[in-house]
Amino acid sequence: MTAIAVEGLTKRYGAKVAVDDVSFTVAEGEIFGLLGRNGAGKSTTVDCLAGLRVPDQGRIRVAGLDPRRDRQRLRHVLGVQLQESQLPDKLTVAEAMRLYASFYRHPEDTERLLAQLDLTEKRNTRYRKLSGGQKQRLSVALALIGRPRVAILDELTTGLDPVARRDTWQLVDDIRNQGVTIMLITHFMEEAERLCDRVAIMHDGRVAALGTPAALGRPTLEDAFVALTSWRKP
């Protein structure tokens, strides 16, 4: 089964082509990595998948749904962790969880999810007082609270210390083992090598390479990434 199908996705901002004829598919239960430098078109692709932006061309299906036409149904089956998205400073962890749980028909048990993300002790702490890693874990928890079939995690581990990053990797693996398809947007090649079944490397709005990290990475994924993305268009 295909969890995400993107075909010929194109998005322009004025004269600038942000995403240029991008195609890929993600199988159900897969962890798929979307890599690329800043401005490569990753976030625009994510926005189109989540129904936040309208593509100029192309066809997208997420869990069999069209992000524009079936927007409301998609919101029930797609969990999104957005880059730099915050919460009100004075909202506590448990309040945020209860609020987001109220949006969904069959939410996950908030206490269980808090325990899984090691946030139980912080349940009455206000958002402002959380550390970077705790904020990040909370945003993952909120992305999962609606029991999504597909989760998009955008720069999940940016700003985390090495230990917190490893814990988060374990978490992503656990989530996948619960049957959730995951699309991971990351800058860390080690993370992609470790977690992703397949990766797409984007450059200048196009898919420059697509395959398993082992097949792409010679000698390492990072070398392959640098080779593919360091050239400039003439």
Place this chain on the structure above:
Amino acid sequence: MKMLTLTEARLLAREPLALFWGLAFPMALLAVMGVSAGRVDGVSLVTIYEPIVIAFVSVVFGIQGLPVQVAAYRERRILRRLATTPAGPARVVGAQLIVSLIVVLAATAGVLAVGRLGFGVPLPRQPVGFALVVVLAATATLALGLLIGALAPTARSAGAAGTVLFFPLMYFAGLWTPQMSETTRHIGQYTPLGAAAQALRDSMAGGWPHPAAIAVLGGCTLACAAAATRFFRWD
């Protein structure tokens, strides 16, 4: 929606500064006028100021509170995040409007209570007309606040715009010069807060608010709400 509204109410309850300016300060201001026992042309200061203070409450929540909230939610990408949930971003803005309206009504009741119990100012003699004007003044300022929140790119600029607008709006309500010249009063009738203060004064004294005042407040509500809807940026 219920959960969002409760959450917004809880968050407001955690903002001591907003509650001070919107709830405590208006009552304290009226009490100061009452204690000073001043009179202008035979009318006590507290009677003159009560409608002005009630208009002030709407401005605090509508023009100063709401735009900053809305712009901050956009700036912090909270609206964008909500757009990916089944709730959508519009409902949280709706929740903020509901909470603001309820607090404006509560603060108005508080001001009336201070005037009545503290200084013997009679309750509005035309209660239906008075209630109508209070609600319309609140919707007019909230709609204007929503428009500021829709256009301001950041919470800071929304706050600045609210503060800049505060002075002319409250000037025509008579906050600084309750006894206005004929010309000023004439111009003021066509501003939302000038119209609100005059209509509140009329209905407190027992008359129906002037239709022109109702038209100004209703028109401001509709025009600003329409413009805010048209120009609202979710991210």
